Amino acid sequence: AQRVTQPEKLLSVFKGAPVELKCNYSYSGSPELFWYVQYSRQRLQLLLRHISRESIKGFTADLNKGETSFHLKKPFAQEEDSAMYYCALTGGTSYGKLTFGQGTILTVHP
Amino acid sequence: KAGVTQTPRYLIKTRGQQVTLSCSPISGHRSVSWYQQTPGQGLQFLFEYFSETQRNKGNFPGRFSGRQFSNSRSEMNVSTLELGDSALYLCASSFFDPSDEQYFGPGTRLTVT
Numbered sequence: 001a002q003r004v005t006q007p008e009k010l011l012s013v014f015k016g017a018p019v020e021l022k023c024n025y026s027y028s029g030s031p032e033l034f035w036y037v038q039y040s041r042q043r044l045q046l047l048l049r050h051i052s053r054e055s056i057k058g059f060t061a062d063l064n065k066g067e068t069s070f071h072l073k074k075p076f077a078q079e080e081d082s083a084m085y086y087c088a089l090t091g092g093t094s095y096g097k098l099t100f101g102q103g104t105i106l107t108v109h110p
Numbered sequence: 111k112a113g114v115t116q117t118p119r120y121l122i123k124t125r126g127q128q129v130t131l132s133c134s135p136i137s138g139h140r141s142v143s144w145y146q147q148t149p150g151q152g153l154q155f156l157f158e159y160f161s162e163t164q165r166n167k168g169n170f171p172g173r174f175s176g177r178q179f180s181n182s183r184s185e186m187n188v189s190t191l192e193l194g195d196s197a198l199y200l201c202a203s204s205f206f207d208p209s210d211e212q213y214f215g216p217g218t219r220l221t222v223t
Contacts, residue, residue, distance in 0.1 A: 045214065046213075049209070086153065096142070096143040096155075096158025096160070096165060097155045097168065098145075098153075100152055
């Protein structure tokens with residue numbers, strides 16, 4: 001069974017501080033991993049995915065297959081980063097199915 | 111390009127009734143997925159349709175069903191509503207592959223009384 005765990009429901013940091021949102025997964029195979037974000041009063045949207053290896057809005061995430069983790073990092077948090085972040089997984093023949101973690105609410109204080 | 115649209119945005123129904131929700135995907139997207147979002151369970155996958163065929167299904171009872179039309183628009187139906195069906199129902203569209211980006215709609219807020 002595929003499972004995604006985000007251990008922190010809430011995370012608070014100050015502007016300019018580094019931030020790391022944790023994500024651990026279990027999946028028997030080669031997973032596709034994503035981070036989705038939902039800003040206040042906006043719809044859920046893709047932030048980044050591991051296969052593209054991009055840095056979006058200063059965020060990066062590295063897939064660590066040994067530790068089965070896909071933590072999201074940003075060296076200097078901004079107030080506009082405050083949002084709900086979801087780690088999600090798919091793979092194999094899981095057509096159209098994303099398995100989401102419970103989400104982490106990030107608050108960046110001025 | 112226009113985003114994913116869902117109608118209606120809000121619904122109030124009574125236990126035992128049935129409800130139909132609609133989703134229009136982004137033009138060119140042929141895959142439509144449905145999710146249920148609740149405070150307790152988070153985001154849970156309901157099912158996915160591609161070219162009018164259900165390709166994948168989550169762990170929900172048979173009261174939850176869906177279909178997709180030739181223009182890729184999709185509907186989901188919940189029969190014999192229960193209080194626990196109160197949730198935000200999200201629709202997402204993508205091109206084809208599981209690894210393609212999913213674009214989410216604003217959701218339909220269903221309240222069962």
